[in-house]
Amino acid sequence: MVIENVLAALNELATVQTFILMVIGVAGGLIAGAIPGFTIAMAVVLTLPFTFGMPAVQGIATMVSVLVGGLSGGLMAGILTGIPGTPSSVATTFDGHPMAKQGKAGLALGIGVWSSFFGGIISAILLMTLAPQLANIGLEFQPWDYFMLVMFALTITASLAGKNLIKGLIAGVVGLLVRTVGEDEAVGMARLNFGNDALLQGFDFIAVLIGLFAFSRLLHDVRDPESARKRLSAGTGDGNISVTIEHLAAIKIIFKHWTLLIRSSLIGVFTGVLPGAGGSIANILAYDQAKKTSKTPSKFGTGTPEGIIAPESSNNAVEGGALMTLMALGIPGDVTAAVMLGALLVHDIVPSPTFITEEPVLAYSIFLSFFGATFMMLGLQSGMLRIFVLVTRVRMYMLAAIILGLCGIGVYAIHNVEFDLWTLLWFGILGVLMRQFGFPLAPMILGVVLGNIAELNLARAMAITTDLTLFVTRPWALFFLIIAIFSSAFPVYQVYRGAKKWTLFYLPVACFAVSGPLFMMGGVPRTTLAAVVVLFGAYTLWRRQQAGWVFERDEEEIEKPQITEGK
Amino acid sequence: MRRLNQDAVIAIFLLLASGILFWSTFSIRTPDYGVLTPAAWPRVIIFALALLSFLYLIQSLKKGVDENAVADREPGLKSWLVYWQNPIYCFALFLTYLLTLPVLGSLIGGVLFVFILMSILGGVSKEKIVTHAALSLATVGGMWCIFTYGLEVILPQGMIFSAF
Numbered sequence: 001m002v003i004e005n006v007l008a009a010l011n012e013l014a015t016v017q018t019f020i021l022m023v024i025g026v027a028g029g030l031i032a033g034a035i036p037g038f039t040i041a042m043a044v045v046l047t048l049p050f051t052f053g054m055p056a057v058q059g060i061a062t063m064v065s066v067l068v069g070g071l072s073g074g075l076m077a078g079i080l081t082g083i084p085g086t087p088s089s090v091a092t093t094f095d096g097h098p099m100a101k102q103g104k105a106g107l108a109l110g111i112g113v114w115s116s117f118f119g120g121i122i123s124a125i126l127l128m129t130l131a132p133q134l135a136n137i138g139l140e141f142q143p144w145d146y147f148m149l150v151m152f153a154l155t156i157t158a159s160l161a162g163k164n165l166i167k168g169l170i171a172g173v174v175g176l177l178v179r180t181v182g183e184d185e186a187v188g189m190a191r192l193n194f195g196n197d198a199l200l201q202g203f204d205f206i207a208v209l210i211g212l213f214a215f216s217r218l219l220h221d222v223r224d225p226e227s228a229r230k231r232l233s234a235g236t237g238d239g240n241i242s243v244t245i246e247h248l249a250a251i252k253i254i255f256k257h258w259t260l261l262i263r264s265s266l267i268g269v270f271t272g273v274l275p276g277a278g279g280s281i282a283n284i285l286a287y288d289q290a291k292k293t294s295k296t297p298s299k300f301g302t303g304t305p306e307g308i309i310a311p312e313s314s315n316n317a318v319e320g321g322a323l324m325t326l327m328a329l330g331i332p333g334d335v336t337a338a339v340m341l342g343a344l345l346v347h348d349i350v351p352s353p354t355f356i357t358e359e360p361v362l363a364y365s366i367f368l369s370f371f372g373a374t375f376m377m378l379g380l381q382s383g384m385l386r387i388f389v390l391v392t393r394v395r396m397y398m399l400a401a402i403i404l405g406l407c408g409i410g411v412y413a414i415h416n417v418e419f420d421l422w423t424l425l426w427f428g429i430l431g432v433l434m435r436q437f438g439f440p441l442a443p444m445i446l447g448v449v450l451g452n453i454a455e456l457n458l459a460r461a462m463a464i465t466t467d468l469t470l471f472v473t474r475p476w477a478l479f480f481l482i483i484a485i486f487s488s489a490f491p492v493y494q495v496y497r498g499a500k501k502w503t504l505f506y507l508p509v510a511c512f513a514v515s516g517p518l519f520m521m522g523g524v525p526r527t528t529l530a531a532v533v534v535l536f537g538a539y540t541l542w543r544r545q546q547a548g549w550v551f552e553r554d555e556e557e558i559e560k561p562q563i564t565e566g567k
Numbered sequence: 568m569r570r571l572n573q574d575a576v577i578a579i580f581l582l583l584a585s586g587i588l589f590w591s592t593f594s595i596r597t598p599d600y601g602v603l604t605p606a607a608w609p610r611v612i613i614f615a616l617a618l619l620s621f622l623y624l625i626q627s628l629k630k631g632v633d634e635n636a637v638a639d640r641e642p643g644l645k646s647w648l649v650y651w652q653n654p655i656y657c658f659a660l661f662l663t664y665l666l667t668l669p670v671l672g673s674l675i676g677g678v679l680f681v682f683i684l685m686s687i688l689g690g691v692s693k694e695k696i697v698t699h700a701a702l703s704l705a706t707v708g709g710m711w712c713i714f715t716y717g718l719e720v721i722l723p724q725g726m727i728f729s730a731f
C-alpha cells in the first residue's frame with residue numbers, strides 16, 4: 001500500500017516542470033534564508049500567490065521546496081558573516097563563525113550543509129513513518145477533543161511566543177475574532193461586518209498573513225532611515241566568497257558525532273510537533289543539549305564542530321515534525337506550517353486525520369517533495385555560495401520596496417479581489433502596531449488559522465449534545481485541557497523556579513494530572529505510559545523530599561563550598 | 568493624577584473595543600435552526616478578550632510608569648512623525664497605489680510604487696534613479712509577466728494600459 005502510494009506520488013511529481021519549480025523554490029528559499037530579517041514564513045507566504053494557478057501537487061511541492069531551502073539558507077550568512085539569516089540559525093553562528101575566522105570556513109560550511117541534510121532526511125523519514133500513525137490516533141478525536149486541541153495549540157503558542165503571556169493570549173484571541181468576521185460557516189449569517197458588504201466574505205486568510213507577517217516586518221525593518229540605507233551585512237565576510245566547501249572532511253566529522261546528530265534531529269522533530277515552537281527554539285535547545293552532554297563543553301563558542309552539527313540538524317528537522325501534526329491532525333505546528341495550511345486550503349485541501357488515507361497521492365507527494373527538496377538543497381548550497389554572500393549586501397530599503405510591490409500584485413492574484421489589497425494594508429498597519437507594543441504575532445496567526453476549526457467543532461459538539469461537561473470528561477479533551485493549563489503556567493514556573501517552594505511540585509503534579517486522562521483512555525500501551533508517567537512524577541517527588549525540599553539553586557550553592565573546603 | 572503607561576492605554580482601548588464588539592453581536596440575526604447561534608462563538612471570544620484586557624490593565628497599572636525608561640524619541644508630534652516617517656511613506660504610497668489602481672493598473676502602478684518608494688527611502692542621485700528604475704521595472708515587470716502570461720491570472724490593467 002505504502003509502495004503503491006509512493007509510486008503514484010512519484011508519478012505526479014516526476015515532471016520536468018515540477019522539478020524546475022522545485023529547484024527554483026529551493027534556490028529562492030536558500031536566498032530568502034540568507035537575508036537577515038527575512039524569515040522562512042515570509043518566504044513561504046510570499047510564494048503562495050505563485051502556486052495558486054498550479055495543480056495542487058505542483059504548488060505544494062514548490063512551497064515545500066521553499067520551506068526546505070529557507071531552513072538551510074541562514075547557515076551560510078551565519079557562518080561567513082556572523083549574522084544569522086534566520087532566527088533558526090542563531091546558534092549556528094556561535095561556533096560556525098569562530099571556525100570560519102580560524103581559516104576553516106570551508107569545513108564549517110561543510111559541517112553545516114551536511115548536518116542540515118542529515119537532519120532533513122531523518123525528519124523526512126520520521127514524517128513518512130509517524131504521520132500515518134499520528135493520523136490513526138487523530139481518528140479517535142471527536143469534536144470536543146478537537147476544540148480542546150485548538151485551545152491547547154493557542155495557549156502553548158501564546159506562552160512560548162513572547163515574554164508576556166497575557167499579551168500572547170490577547171493576540172491569539174484577536175486572531176480568533178478576525179476569523180469570525182463575515183458570514184458564519186454553519187448557517188451563513190453576517191457577523192461583525194458593520195453593514196459593509198465587502199466584509200461578508202470575511203478577511204482573506206492569505207492577505208491577513210502577508211499583511212501581518214511580511215508587510216509589517218518590512219515596515220519595521222525600514223523604520224530607521226539610516227539603517228534602511230545600509231547594506232544588510234556591510235563590511236563583513238568580504239574575503240570569504242572564494243571558500244570551497246570541504247564535503248568529505250565534514251561528513252567524516254559528522255559520522256564521528258552520529259549520536260549527537262540523531263539526538264539533535266529528534267529534538268528538532270519533537271519541537272516541530274509541539275504547537276508554537278519552531279526552528280528558533282529547536283536550534284538553541286539542541287545547542288544547549290550538545291554542550292551539556294559534550295566531553296569538552298569548554299570548547300563550545302570557540303569553533304567546535306559539535307556546535308554546528310547540533311543546531312543545523314535540529315532546525316532542519318523541525319519542519320518534519322510541524323508537517324506531521326499538520327498532515328495528521330490538521331493543526332499547524334508553527335507559523336510556517338500555518339502558512340502551509342493556508343497553501344493547502346488555497347488548493348481546496350483540508351488536512352485532517354483522514355487526509356493521508358483519503359488523499360494518499362497528495363500526502364505522499366508532500367513527503368517525497370520534502371525528501372527531494374532536501375537533496376536539491378544539498379546540491380544548490382554548494383553551487384550558490386557566492387550568491388548567498390552577495391545577497392546579504394542588498395540594501396534594506398530596496399528589498400522592502402520590491403517586496404511590498406510584489407505583495408501588491410501577489411495578494412490580488414489569489415482571488416482577483418481588490419478588497420484583499422485593503423486587507424493587506426490594514427493588517428500591515430495592525431502588524432506594525434503589534435510589533436511596536438510587544439504583542440507576539442505567532443498566536444494571532446494561529447488564531448486566524450484555527451478560528452474556524454474551533455468554531456466548527458464547537459458547533460458539531462453542540463449539535464450532538466448540549467452537555468458541556470464532555471469538554472472536561474472525555475479523555476482526549478481532558479488531556480489537552482490539562483497540558484494547556486500546565487503549558488500556560490510554564491512561563492510563570494520558569495520565572496519562579498528555584499525561588500518559590502511551589503515550583504518543586506510543578507513537574508510531579510503535571511505528571512500526575514496528565515496520567516489521569518491517559519488511564520481513562522484504556523488499552524495496554526496507554527495504561528503503561530500512564531503508569532510510567534506516574535512513577536516518574538513520584539520519583540521526582542521522592543528525590544526532592546530526600547533532598548529536604550531544597551531548590552536546585554540551593555543545591556548548587558551547597559555543593560560549591562564543599563568543593564572549596566576539599567581544596 | 569497618576570500618568571497611565573502605554574500598556575494601560577492599550578488595555579483600556581481593548582476593553583472599549585470589546586464593549587463595542589459585544590454590543591454589535593446583538594445585531595447578528597439568529598435563525599430558527601441550529602443549536603449554536605451565529606453570535607455565540609464571537610461572544611465567547613469577545614468575553615475572553617475583555618477578561619484578558621482587564622487582566623492586562625491590572626498588570627500594567629501594577630507596573631506603573633517607568634520614569635527611568637529611556638525613550639528612543641523625543642515627545643511631541645513632530646518627533647513622532649520623524650520617528651515613523653518611513654513606515655508612513657510606505658503606507659501613504661501603498662494607499663495611493665490602491666486608490667489609483669483602476670486608472671494605472673497593477674503594472675504601471677506597481678512600477679511607479681516601487682520606484683517612488685525606493686527613491687524616497689534610499690535618496691535621489693543620478694546613479695540611484697537609474698538603479699531604482701531598472702530594479703522596479705525588472706521586478707514588478709517580471710512578476711506581472713509571470714502572472715499574466717505564465718499563470719494566466721488577470722491582473723488589473725487600468726484605464727491607461729487598456730487604452731492601448
